[in-house]
Amino acid sequence: MRRGRGRRDLGLSRKGGSYSDFGDCDGDIRLGSSRGRRDRGGRMSGLSQRRGRGSDLDDDEDDDAGPDGFEGSSVRHQGGRRGKMANGSHRGGRSSDMDFGHRQPRGAKKFDFGLSEDDDEAGEVDEDDGPSGFEDDLFDDEVVKEDVGQITGNKSGSSMSAEDEPAKHESVQGRRSTGGGDSYLSKKRFDECPLSPLSLKGVKAAGYERMTAVQEATLPIILQGKDVLAKAKTGTGKTVAFLLPAIEVVSKLPPVDRDLKRPPISVVVVCPTRELADQAAAEANKLLKFHPSIGVQLVIGGTRMALEQKRMHTNPCQILVATPGRLRDHMENTPGFATRLMGVKVLILDEADRLLDMGFRSDIEKIVAALPKQRQTLLFSATVPDEVRQVCHIAMKRDLEFVNTVQEGSEETHSQVKQMHLIAPLDKQFSILYGLLTDHISENVDYKVIVFCTTAKVTSLVAELLSELKLNVREIHSRKPQSYRTRISKEFKESKGLILVSSDVSARGVDYPNVTLVVQLGVPTDREQYIHRLGRTGRRGNEGAGVLLLAPWEEYFLRSIKDLPISEATQPLIDLDTKKKDMYM
Ligand SMILES: Nc1ncnc2c1ncn2[C@@H]1O[C@H](COP(=O)(O)OP(=O)(O)OP(=O)(O)O)[C@@H](O)[C@H]1O
Numbered sequence: 001m002r003r004g005r006g007r008r009d010l011g012l013s014r015k016g017g018s019y020s021d022f023g024d025c026d027g028d029i030r031l032g033s034s035r036g037r038r039d040r041g042g043r044m045s046g047l048s049q050r051r052g053r054g055s056d057l058d059d060d061e062d063d064d065a066g067p068d069g070f071e072g073s074s075v076r077h078q079g080g081r082r083g084k085m086a087n088g089s090h091r092g093g094r095s096s097d098m099d100f101g102h103r104q105p106r107g108a109k110k111f112d113f114g115l116s117e118d119d120d121e122a123g124e125v126d127e128d129d130g131p132s133g134f135e136d137d138l139f140d141d142e143v144v145k146e147d148v149g150q151i152t153g154n155k156s157g158s159s160m161s162a163e164d165e166p167a168k169h170e171s172v173q174g175r176r177s178t179g180g181g182d183s184y185l186s187k188k189r190f191d192e193c194p195l196s197p198l199s200l201k202g203v204k205a206a207g208y209e210r211m212t213a214v215q216e217a218t219l220p221i222i223l224q225g226k227d228v229l230a231k232a233k234t235g236t237g238k239t240v241a242f243l244l245p246a247i248e249v250v251s252k253l254p255p256v257d258r259d260l261k262r263p264p265i266s267v268v269v270v271c272p273t274r275e276l277a278d279q280a281a282a283e284a285n286k287l288l289k290f291h292p293s294i295g296v297q298l299v300i301g302g303t304r305m306a307l308e309q310k311r312m313h314t315n316p317c318q319i320l321v322a323t324p325g326r327l328r329d330h331m332e333n334t335p336g337f338a339t340r341l342m343g344v345k346v347l348i349l350d351e352a353d354r355l356l357d358m359g360f361r362s363d364i365e366k367i368v369a370a371l372p373k374q375r376q377t378l379l380f381s382a383t384v385p386d387e388v389r390q391v392c393h394i395a396m397k398r399d400l401e402f403v404n405t406v407q408e409g410s411e412e413t414h415s416q417v418k419q420m421h422l423i424a425p426l427d428k429q430f431s432i433l434y435g436l437l438t439d440h441i442s443e444n445v446d447y448k449v450i451v452f453c454t455t456a457k458v459t460s461l462v463a464e465l466l467s468e469l470k471l472n473v474r475e476i477h478s479r480k481p482q483s484y485r486t487r488i489s490k491e492f493k494e495s496k497g498l499i500l501v502s503s504d505v506s507a508r509g510v511d512y513p514n515v516t517l518v519v520q521l522g523v524p525t526d527r528e529q530y531i532h533r534l535g536r537t538g539r540r541g542n543e544g545a546g547v548l549l550l551a552p553w554e555e556y557f558l559r560s561i562k563d564l565p566i567s568e569a570t571q572p573l574i575d576l577d578t579k580k581k582d583m584y585m
Contacts, residue, residue, distance in 0.1 A: 184236065184541030185210040193219055196251050198290040199244060206286045212237035214405045219245055222378060227400035229379045229392055233414060234535025235511065236405070238380045239283045239350070242269070246346045247287055249376070250294050250318045253345070262336040263316040264343020270324055270367065272354040274300040274482060275489050275510045280350060281321040294318050301326045302482025309334050316340075324355065324363035331370055344371045348378045349395065353528055354507075356387040368395045382535060383528040413531055413564055417538035420569035421548040423555050433462070433521060434469060435572025436547055437499060440517050441471075446496040448515050452533045454522040456503050462521065463501035477503035507533045515539070518546045523554040527561055 188211050190203045211219070214232035222228050222245035232238055246267045256263045269284075271277040281298040288294050295317035299308050305326075312334070320327075330337045347368070349355060355364060377396045381388055384404075392400060413419065424432050433451065441447050451466075453459040456477035463475035474488045485505070492500045493512050500506065507529060515537040524530040530548070537544025547569055550557060558566070 184212060186213050186216045188216045194223060195244065196248060198251065199247055199287065201290040202247075202287040203240075203244070205289050206240075208240065212241070214238055214403070215241040215244070217403045217405055218242075221401050221403065222246075222376070223248060225376055227377045227379075227396045228403055229381075229384070229388075229396065229400055230403045230405070231381055231384045232405040234382045234532060235414075235539030238382075239280055239511075240287070242348045242350065242378045242380055243280070243284050243287055246319065246348060246378075247284070247291065247294065249345050251291060253318075255293060256316070256318065262339045263318075265318060265320045265340045266343055267319040267346045267348070268327070268341070268344050268367070268371070269319070269321040269348040269350060270327065270355065270364070271321065271350045272323070272358055272360065273505055273510075274302055274323055275485065275505060276351060277321050277323050278486065278489075279511055284319055284321065288319075296321060298322070299326050299330055300482070302485075305329060305333070312337075324360040324367065328363050328366055331367070338370060341370055342372055344375055346376045346378065347371055347395070348380070349391070350380050352379045352381045352388045352391060353383050353385055354381075354532070356391060357525070357528075361387075361391070364391065365394055383531060385528060413534055414538040414544075415565070416541065417534060417544040417546055419534065419546045419548075419564060419566040421550065421558060421566055422569045422571060423550050423552055424571065426551055429521070429549060429551070430462075430465065432549060432572060433519065434466070434471075436517075436519060436549075436569075437466070437471060439572050440545075444516050446514070447499075447517065448492075448496055448512070449499045449517045449519065450506060450512070450515055450533075450536050451499060451501045451519045451521060452507065452524075453501060453503060458522075459501050459503045466499065466501065471499055472497060473499045473501055475501045476506060478505055504529065504533070506536065510536065511539065512536060513539065514542060516544060518544070520546070520548045523550055523557045524548075530557075530561055531564075 189209055190211060191200055193211075195203070212232075214230055214236050218228050218230050218241050222242070230238065230241065232241075246269075250266045253266060269277075269280055271280055277298060277300050281296050284296045288296065295315060296319045297308075297312055297315070297317035299312075299320060299322040301323050308326075308330070312330075322330075331341065349364065355361075377400075379388065379392065379396065422432060437449060437451075440449060451462060453462050456479040459475055459477040460479070463473050466473045474492060476485055476488050476492075480488075488500070489506075489510070489512075492498060496514070500512075504525075506512075518534055518537045520530065520533050524533060534546040537546060548557075548566070
């Protein structure tokens with residue numbers, strides 16, 4: 001691959017004068033920027049605008065799969081591989097910017113690719129986010145504050161301060177972890193724990209011998225039957241940490257009578273995204289290898305309800321892994337399902353922070369209300385912002401244990417992941433991205449890169465453009481059918497030498513092994529999102545790198561991550577004109 005040094009021109013003007021600086025679009029096109037905006041009436045250059053798809057309640061495969069005003073709209077290649085933007089009209093005028101979903105200052109000239117609804121997990125967001133007042137009888141705010149104050153060692157009981165106060169188990173982590181807080185595995189082996197022989201066999205078959213810090217810290221407490229709120233860095237084995245003790249609970253229950261019309265569901269795992277739910281179910285199946293009598297069922301948006309109902313009927317499971325909207329849908333529409341839920345002994349809220357900032361609070365409240373109060377609740381997250389603490393009020397017992405495996409004073413990110421940022425004007429950003437990628441590829445034979453974009457449409461556009469430039473690219477976002485998302489996710493998991501351009505559907509929890517670089521194009525929603533996205537690399541103690549590419553007016557974001565070890569990157573030099581000549585000769 002030829003790469004000129006010296007020019008940093010976004011260029012992209014093509015032979016025949018098709019697109020130039022992405023600027024030949026018809027009119028004032030803007031790549032949607034801030035999250036959560038649902039509909040904008042701006043000129044969209046023929047892009048059909050679809051409103052947010054609401055919760056995954058409606059998320060049937062067909063609904064998801066068809067043309068949705070997105071596929072084939074943002075960059076449509078008409079007349080061969082001629083790139084055209086939006087409606088394909090190529091007028092001569094040079095627009096000033098291309099906005100990859102960046103927040104724009106007032107008055108800035110922008111392109112709008114019709115991102116009326118960003119892909120805030122669009123398929124799964126529930127807009128019905130009203131207060132429920134659930135379990136007010138059990139936990140009024142004052143009581144919780146007091147209790148939580150005790151949990152975190154805050155005797156004044158003023159507030160639950162997971163971030164501010166050293167947690168009860170923090171010191172335990174400090175002592176037990178190996179190699180300075182960032183180590184991946186502790187010294188403790190699974191076979192030193194009071195686990196059933198069948199679970200131990202499953203753990204061994206899965207290739208796990210020693211525990212990770214969060215597993216070591218939480219397992220004994222969960223096995224005692226306590227509610228646990230656990231905070232641990234990304235990629236440190238939280239899934240096994242909650243699944244294994246949950247499996248133990250099920251294995252100790254009396255066998256389910258096969259003739260029972262509505263056999264109880266004993267464990268419910270709620271995950272914010274379908275990918276994550278899929279991943280948790282797969283991990284459960286791995287661990288259950290030697291527990292033939294325990295079954296797992298996955299219920300997620302984007303698949304057919306009827307099929308799930310049939311499966312649940314013919315093969316009743318004890319462990320149910322679900323996305324919140326679909327779980328509620330079954331609660332309301334699947335005969336006998338609510339009765340089956342009355343058997344729940346353990347409720348797990350995975351990536352609790354994400355569940356909440358995706359607007360699932362109302363779903364969570366309804367799910368919690370549908371479960372027996374006599375149950376164990378586990379809440380796992382890589383970050384514990386205020387909203388997560390609030391959910392403890394509605395879902396957990398007052399004597400919950402907060403296990404924080406992120407040592408006080410240490411960053412929430414991994415030290416083996418090199419973090420960099422770059423501030424660049426919009427018209428330079430794509431060429432910089434391209435330069436970063438090609439530099440990384442030339443230095444890493446086994447490269448595996450995720451490029452995060454702020455919205456589904458920008459994701460698609462960037463993927464399309466990178467493919468045009470002959471990079472090996474896949475895209476994943478909420479506008480793609482679930483079957484496609486699953487396939488791409490699987491492919492990326494198993495591949496090397498691939499770039500995944502993704503919206504935030506892949507930001508949290510998704511475990512892609514050996515990701516070598518994460519690029520964040522545009523400002524993340526918040527500090528937590530930055531950490532979660534970055535957490536797709538450096539998993540299982542591996543090394544990795546992260547680059548945050550911001551526009552000048554987004555530089556303010558650096559203040560919110562100033563405690564993290566992030567430094568300024570050198571701008572890659574790239575001559576896209578040379579590349580283009582290669583392509584069109
Ligand atoms: N004890 C263990 N030994 C070796 N590998 C493990 C162990 N526990 C988990 N893993 C592996 O570590 C990887 C990361 O685990 P997992 O996805 O559960 O992390 P996580 O903490 O949930 O991350 P995130 O916060 O990003 O969701 C997985 O590939 C998992 O199979």
